[in-house]
Amino acid sequence: MTKEFKKGTLCVQGGWQPKKGESRVLPIYQSTTFKYETSEQMARLFDLEDSGYFYSRLQNPTVDAVGAKIAALEGGVATVMTASGQAANFYAIFNICQAGDHFVSASTIYGGTYNLFSVTMKKLGIDVTFVDADASAEEIEKAFRPNTKALFGETISNPGVNILDIEKFAEIAHKHGVPFIVDNTFATPVNCRPFEWGADIVTHSTTKYMDGHAVAVGGAVVDSGNFDWEAWHDKYTCLTEPDDSYHGLVYTQAFGKAAYITKMVAQVMRDLGSMMAPENAFLLNLGLETLHLRMPRHCENAQKVAEYLENHPKVAWVNHCGLPSNKYYSLAKKYLPNGACGVLAFGVKGSKEDAIRFMDSLKLISIVTHVADARSCILHPASHTHRQLSDEQLIEAGVAPDLMRLSVGIEDAEDIIADIEQAMQVL
Numbered sequence: 001m002t003k004e005f006k007k008g009t010l011c012v013q014g015g016w017q018p019k020k021g022e023s024r025v026l027p028i029y030q031s032t033t034f035k036y037e038t039s040e041q042m043a044r045l046f047d048l049e050d051s052g053y054f055y056s057r058l059q060n061p062t063v064d065a066v067g068a069k070i071a072a073l074e075g076g077v078a079t080v081m082t083a084s085g086q087a088a089n090f091y092a093i094f095n096i097c098q099a100g101d102h103f104v105s106a107s108t109i110y111g112g113t114y115n116l117f118s119v120t121m122k123k124l125g126i127d128v129t130f131v132d133a134d135a136s137a138e139e140i141e142k143a144f145r146p147n148t149k150a151l152f153g154e155t156i157s158n159p160g161v162n163i164l165d166i167e168k169f170a171e172i173a174h175k176h177g178v179p180f181i182v183d184n185t186f187a188t189p190v191n192c193r194p195f196e197w198g199a200d201i202v203t204h205s206t207t208k209y210m211d212g213h214a215v216a217v218g219g220a221v222v223d224s225g226n227f228d229w230e231a232w233h234d235k236y237t238c239l240t241e242p243d244d245s246y247h248g249l250v251y252t253q254a255f256g257k258a259a260y261i262t263k264m265v266a267q268v269m270r271d272l273g274s275m276m277a278p279e280n281a282f283l284l285n286l287g288l289e290t291l292h293l294r295m296p297r298h299c300e301n302a303q304k305v306a307e308y309l310e311n312h313p314k315v316a317w318v319n320h321c322g323l324p325s326n327k328y329y330s331l332a333k334k335y336l337p338n339g340a341c342g343v344l345a346f347g348v349k350g351s352k353e354d355a356i357r358f359m360d361s362l363k364l365i366s367i368v369t370h371v372a373d374a375r376s377c378i379l380h381p382a383s384h385t386h387r388q389l390s391d392e393q394l395i396e397a398g399v400a401p402d403l404m405r406l407s408v409g410i411e412d413a414e415d416i417i418a419d420i421e422q423a424m425q426v427l
């Protein structure tokens with residue numbers, strides 16, 4: 001199904017187009033392997049001379065159909081589906097960085113990604129410099145080195161819900177001859193398509209809105225196909241020079257715009273194997289079929305809750321880009337004109353203990369380590385997702401100690417607000 005269809009049509013019908021007599025619904029190919037008639041046919045697959053399925057660690061028809069849907073939604077050329085969002089962000093960087101390389105990242109990113117970049121990737125010899133995403137281009141550029149290979153950020157940061165100036169980041173990246181990789185988890189392609197603003201690669205934790213029902217952990221890496229690896233031949237030799245582990249294949253020559261994604265499957269997925277399971281892809285596809293209906297409702301509800309919180313005498317502060325008083329209001333109008341997402345951050349007046357008492361009194365809104373779900377939920381990052389970070393790192397990641405991350409679901413806004421109001425009574 002082509003990119004020309006509108007987003008709602010792609011959500012419902014993208015990826016799987018059954019032929020005569022085939023299952024109308026995307027079937028689950030619950031098979032690790034696929035049959036061939038001759039040894040020669042199989043050999044051609046291993047040499048990447050033919051395309052076809054042979055082993056589900058590399059490719060699987062159910063998983064590929066969902067990947068094609070997400071590629072169409074983002075306006076990209078190809079997608080790799082991964083077992084989690086963590087794997088997606090790791091693969092996106094590791095596909096082009098090796099020991100001795102460096103990349104630059106916005107500091108306001110999900111705590112798990114921050115940890116992956118600052119601790120685990122460092123152990124692999126890949127260095128990161130975190131920058132203040134709101135700083136001027138000149139300031140951010142100071143972080144670049146001759147061995148810098150990528151720039152990374154989140155469209156809407158988790159948990160601070162700051163809005164990234166995508167065009168600014170894309171321009172900085174391209175000025176320094178590196179791709180701009182953006183995690184578009186919270187916005188989803190329904191509300192923002194970063195490729196239209198110059199981003200080169202998009203990642204997702206599909207665990208969030210794309211699934212939307214909290215049933216399957218997953219991730220995706222989508223390539224726009226726009227970054228010219230050959231223009232920076234000596235920097236990206238992993239793509240522009242022969243791959244010894246694939247009989248001297250040169251990805252840019254053999255696969256053109258699909259070079260980055262083909263290498264990710266053929267090399268990184270082959271060796272590290274964080275493939276999405278077919279059943280999870282099936283569940284994710286069900287979620288995607290209603291993504292375009294759910295996102296507007298999340299945004300509408302979050303706007304109502306944000307307005308209620310902003311006017312509440314017991315609330316110290318609210319961060320929601322849909323409020324005209326918000327620092328990111330104009331950036332949101334530019335990049336997310338139809339709404340950002342259902343997530344907002346706020347703090348109540350009083351101590352950290354008051355915030356915890358408030359959360360413990362909620363009845364409809366549940367305390368869970370999750371976000372971007374149909375059901376409203378809440379979390380205190382400093383005590384939960386980000387508890388491994390030092391106070392200094394918390395501030396750098398845009399996480400105030402009193403910050404509560406409220407993920408507004410698609411229930412009735414009046415009931416969500418009534419639940420918050422009754423919990424406020426304990427303060």
Ligand code: PLP
Nearest residue numbers: 084085086110158185205207218
């Ligand atoms: N990126 C963002 C923006 C996230 O919010 C998360 C998880 O919360 C991740 C990546 C990691 O995704 P996963 O939990 O699917 O591994």
